[in-house]
Amino acid sequence: MFPQRVLSFISIFISFTLSCCIRDYTVPEPIIEVLEPRGFSVKIPHSDGISIFAFHGNINQEMDNLEAGQFSKDILKRTGDFWIFKDLHTKLNVGDKIYFWLFVIKNGLGYRYDDGVYTVKDDTNIIPDGPGQESTIRPIFEPTIGPNAEHTTKVANDVPTATESTTLIKICERTILNITDLLLKLRTEVSSLKDTNEILREISEKHHDSARTLKVEGRIPVNEDALSTVKGIIKQKLALSIEIVEARRNKDGGITFETTSLDDKVQIIKAAKEKLRYSKIFLTY
Structure with a gap:
């Protein structure tokens, strides 16, 4: 998805640049x-x-x-x-x-x-x-x-004179060349990030215990069922609808739980960073 967004942005920028260059x-x-x-x-x-x-x-x-x-x-x-x-x-x-x-x-x-x-x-x-x-x-x-x-x-x-128009066109051509060069560099970086992401995913999947496991602690209900507590936090605090495989309460009062996939874990982490930033509830992974 990210590469497509980059390409769309560059295309819009080029179109805008061209429209500025060809004003008559x-x-x-x-x-x-x-x-x-x-x-x-x-x-x-x-x-x-x-x-x-x-x-x-x-x-x-x-x-x-x-x-x-x-x-x-x-x-x-x-x-x-x-x-x-x-x-x-x-x-x-x-x-x-x-x-x-x-x-x-x-x-x-x-x-x-x-x-x-x-x-x-x-x-x-x-x-x-x-x-x-x-x-x-x-x-x-x-x-x-x-x-x-x-x-x-x-x-x-x-309306610019012929000389001014020629100068303006040259400036636009250089700008477009610079944008094209930037686009090629971005595509290379995106490809590299994609490869890195796949490698990290493969490594994580090999360690099942950590790839899908998270821990919630802080100000959470003490006497409620662990699974119900986790589901409530995910739904009410994070506004997500994600299936939880299991959850168990630890001796320190925190709850360790497991998601069905690495993608679900990543989604929960992203939401927690934003919506639990000023909360008394903490998520560790």
């Missing part, structure tokens, strides 16, 4: 309109290949990185030549701020527009919302200006 699209600055009597809309122009436009935003509350936000919606169908998110319930006043980020899927690749901020000002155009009411006035999008006189709205870089 920049999410455009969105058009934001304040609607009357209430609501607002956010839209971007359509471009061939776009299949999803997602809006995530908060009113008067900064986004926590890529959180879903008070408004979170995937737009799966465009309206005319635009992809539009629309809310008809929120009343916006002068000074209110819309914090947002956008996500666009184009030709199977994802593109983001991060850290967007829109401030409603007293000269903001109000667009009537309703049947037969259209506006030819394009609203003004004015991002908030931060303390360093820089726009807090961060738009992705312009």
Whole structure:
């Protein structure tokens, strides 16, 4: 199972790297309109290949990185030549701020527009919302200006030049080669660990007394049947359903018990390390 997980992780990482290398699209600055009597809309122009436009935003509350936000919606169908998110319930006043980020899927690749901020000002155009009411006035999008006189709205870089693209491709090629080399090393290490595991298993199986035997001690019931006590601990404390062959109480008050297989023993040990860490019950093996 472990090798497959490693391979899956590497495959996903390579796909992500490739998608970063072959970007040919920049999410455009969105058009934001304040609607009357209430609501607002956010839209971007359509471009061939776009299949999803997602809006995530908060009113008067900064986004926590890529959180879903008070408004979170995937737009799966465009309206005319635009992809539009629309809310008809929120009343916006002068000074209110819309914090947002956008996500666009184009030709199977994802593109983001991060850290967007829109401030409603007293000269903001109000667009009537309703049947037969259209506006030819394009609203003004004015991002908030931060303390360093820089726009807090961060738009992705312009499409790279041919020289920049060539450099970027070379970097990506080196990255993929490094990942491939890492993958080969991981496969070798996994194979070695697998061989070691099989050898240790063979050695353990030859010593029946220790291969499937465990001991539980500490704060355990004194007068209860040993087998019932062990089964209760395994089921209630470790949340496992494992068959116990036998159990016997020792002179020191502890209970020695035997599992049906080495795998069951390993499973119990793993669960005990996590769930009995702060318990008065101890497991030795």
